[in-house]
Amino acid sequence: MLFAYYLSIQWGSVLLFLFIEWAMVDFFELGTFKKANTFFQKVTNFFMYGLIGSGYLLYIKFKNNSWIIRKIYMLIALVLHGILAIIIYFVITFPLELILGSF
Numbered sequence: 001m002l003f004a005y006y007l008s009i010q011w012g013s014v015l016l017f018l019f020i021e022w023a024m025v026d027f028f029e030l031g032t033f034k035k036a037n038t039f040f041q042k043v044t045n046f047f048m049y050g051l052i053g054s055g056y057l058l059y060i061k062f063k064n065n066s067w068i069i070r071k072i073y074m075l076i077a078l079v080l081h082g083i084l085a086i087i088i089y090f091v092i093t094f095p096l097e098l099i100l101g102s103f
Helices: 002-019 021-031 039-062 067-100
Strands: none
Touching: 002 021, 002 039, 002 067, 021 039, 039 067
């Protein structure tokens, strides 16, 4: 179940970057360190990339395109990300329900 929550958080980050990308990019860049030297900076970067990293990485990948094309690509990525999350969730939970469902 925790993995499903993680995938839904990643899906939500892509959704936020789709609609309010300028605010999310500023928030993400303020919350991360470019060159992490200390343990605290590395932990901070790990949690930022772990929670909302997929939206930022997709934004970086598509930022050279025009605004409307970037939005279309982010929408396609959002749909594919959601479908992938649902498939992974059922692949993980179906065998567990077969094994643990008899108890």
